[in-house]
Amino acid sequence: MSIAHKALAALYPALRLYNQLLSITFSSMPPVRILIYHDIPPSQEENFSRQLRFLQQSWQFITPQQFNEYLSGSRTLKKRSLLLSFDDGYLSNLHIAKSILKPLGISALFFIVSDFMDLTSPIDARLYIKEHFFSGQKQIPVPLHCQNMNWSDLKYLLKQGHTIGAHTKSHARLSEVDEGELWEEIVASADRIEQQLGITVKHFAYTFGDLKSFNSQAFEVAYKRFDMVFTGLRGPNLPNVNPLALRRDAICPSNSHFQIGALLEGGADQLYRSSLKTYMSWAHPPRRFQS
Ligand SMILES: [Zn+2]
Structure with missing residues (x-):
């Protein structure tokens, strides 16, 4: 763990208390934070499961459908x-959808790369x-367990109540x-997912x-095709958030509970303010949609 990560983790109890006091004093609206995970290696499955159970103590998990309703204004969240x-x-x-999410009753949003779903050989998948x-980190070897889902795996996830973006x-x-x-x-790829799975794709990350890694030109293309655009910029999603500028928090299954806790209490949000400001200049004016 780096010094910055250790310092952030150490701040968790103070940040938690500060946010608790803020919500009591000003009756502030409870935020939605969106977690991003990528691969969950077999060696990290237990940690990942513990992280979710830790988070359930002070947050409630909502489904992608409930989140859509929250954005459209048809659902208020009390927690x-x-x-x-x-x-x-x-x-x-x-x-992990089978072994961890199902027992915990959590529905997730899976953002998939359409060409990656077509691969049929483990060697091709790792290549x-x-x-x-692994852009910019091509010297890092790809672990043997790293493979792709295929279209029938995605159909299984849909049947289990998950959402594909x-x-x-x-x-x-x-x-x-x-x-x-x-x-x-952006457009043809989402259309292909719709054809393969017989669904409507509303979510884009x-x-x-x-x-x-994004710009105003790419934003314009995504804006015309999707109801929701998910960034990798950290921050809370309050009821008035622009659905085309959704904040997300990248989390590793190896992160400590205090590290994750501190990130979700907003401990690193300040570092993303300037990026969000630039992004918002593309995403203005905000748009509402029907869930
Ligand atoms: Zn990615």
């Missing part, structure tokens, strides 16, 4: 809430992960592709999550 999301479409997500997901065709960095590719990555 502070969490929405669980997973990016990319790793096979480990299917395992794909190295080339498309779009996360591009090939996990391209959208700030670096031309207009034609933007359409392929752009790749890599940081501000420099």
